[in-house]
Amino acid sequence: MFATAATALAIIATPFLSFGIFVALEGDTTILGIGAVFMAGSLLSAIGLAATVVTHTYSEIRHQGFSASTEWGLRSMVYGGTRAVETVTAVGFLFGVVSFILVGIVAGSVADLIWLILVVSVVPLHITVLAHAAVAIGGTITGMLPYGD
Secondary structure, X not given: OHHHHHHHHHHHHHHHHHHHHHHHOOOOOHHHHHHHHHHHHHHHHHXXXXXXXXXXXXXXXXXXXXXXXXXXXXXXXXXXXXXXXXXXXXXXXXXXXXXXXXXXHHHOOOOHHHHHHHHHXXXXXXXXXXXXXXXXXXXXXXXXXXXXX
């Protein structure tokens, strides 16, 4: 849900920000402000998504151990690999957000490396989580289908 909300809000915000920049040059910043609100919602959804992924992974490891290490079947390897990619990108994104805030407060400007960490981690996070959800939903649907007599 967080991935869908963050992606949808970013898509909605893009035209507001693009058009708002040109209108703001003439002095009216209302459209730009609307786009900024949508982007703030997208950022909060992405932070919620990253926190949820890290929390779920921690809970799974604490209660079940590493999923790929207990069963060596294809399904468990794919699940473990997907969960690892989700977790690494979520931790990278949360690290980038915290670094962005701290460096912004202390130095007054943010280095390009921190921007790069944010962008490089948030895009695969959304893609991986949405793909994982699509496969899980597909598996649930096909699991309910009868396979003959």
